[in-house]
Amino acid sequence: METAYINTPLGITAIEGDATGIARITVLDNKAESIQADMVPEALQEAVNQLTDYFNGNRTAFTFKLNPQGTDFQKKVWSALLQIPFGKTTSYQELAVKLGDVKAIRAVAAANGKNPLWIVVPCHRVIGSDGSLTGYAGGLWRKKWLLEHECPPIQQSLF
Structure with missing residues (x-):
């Protein structure tokens, strides 16, 4: 497993992964040295490029190979999260219904919280049924930033 x-x-x-795909993408709260682009392992280069494009506002979907580790559930x-369109949100309840069990809301929320592929598997697009920003491993301020990045508020003209 290599890291960039x-x-x-x-x-x-x-970003962690190898030739079989990207296994983990996490945001760090501590300070770490960034590796220069020419020092990125070849197996991670496409993920680095696409994430950079995303943050620059030039990408709405990711196409690099994923290889997350987790239970079947x-x-x-995570597969259902990948179906949430860019710039849209869904609720934990809607996600549980989509997966076939309205009573599985807590299990869906727990699986959402274990998502190892930050941003790429868009767990930030899941909100409370009342529209509130609820739990996010990276912090609610990051969730708010990501949602606004994907669907910026419309500036209304005063005239």
Whole structure:
């Protein structure tokens, strides 16, 4: 498993993976050295490029190979998260219904919280049924930033 680090507006991001795909993407709260682009392992270069494009506002979907590790249920939830369109949100309840069990809201929320692929598997697009920003491992301020990045508020003209 190889690791690359990139600077983002939300902090240093660690990308871990190998030729079989990207296994983990996390934002770090501590300070880490960013590796220069020419020092990024070849297996991680496409992920680095696409995440950089995303933060620059030039990408709405990711196409690099994913290889997250988790239970079958977690993978089912993560797969459902991948179906949430860019700039849109859903609720934990809607996600549980989509997965076939309205009573599985807590299990869906727990699997969402274990998502190892920050941003790429868009767990930040899941909000409370009342529209509130609820739990986010990276902090609610990051969730708010990501949602606004993907769907910026419309500036209304005063005239």
